[in-house]
Amino acid sequence: MHRPREWESVALVDAPEPAGSSTIFVVLPDGSHIDEGDVDRTGVASIVQLIDHEPPYRAEAVRRDGSTWAVGIRAILVVELPSSVLGDELELVWDGHERTTLVGGTPRLASVSELEVLAATRFDTWVVRAQRLRDEYWEVEIGPL
Structure with missing residues (x-):
């Protein structure tokens, strides 16, 4: 049996600003975001700006190397x-x-x-x-x- 996919899409983004190694956030219908991880709000905003996905969604970003972040994205209601x-x-x-x-x-x-x-x-x-x-x-x- 296959495990259900956790993410609808995955993106790699180049975001040098954020400190930290991972974060979880929600982007609301109005485009604002709620941070649930260990990256500061400005850092999360720089990642959100680079994601091409219609809100609302839940995302998890993990630093891969230097300024490269892998971001898993799932639409939410x-x-x-x-x-x-x-x-x-x-x-x-x-x-x-x-x-x-x-x-x-x-x-x-x-x-x-x-x-x-x-x-x-x-x-x-x-x-x-x-x-x-x-x-x-x-x-x-x-x-x-």
Whole structure:
């Protein structure tokens, strides 16, 4: 059995500015980025500018030699949710009869209609997992139940 590909595309970029050996970052729909690694924000920005991929995406960059970086890129679904949505992690499940919502792993009666509508357009029964990236931006995964 083949292992699923971790990255949709891989690029080599020449970015002399960043210090460090690896970094992980997310580029949001508006082109801004969130750094999750050990390279400073300016260094990540220099790598992001060299990547020819439509946002939003998640990427991991590893220094190969000198100023050469290998960058693995995977498109992600990013949704803007109202600031009234609490927590940093959401899980919504629809089994065809009952909706369950977990906020930070705790059951809640809350509804997140934006995610429910999005999931219902894809599957009859579904699971949605969402992780807050920054402010109103959430990384969302939707799958069948």
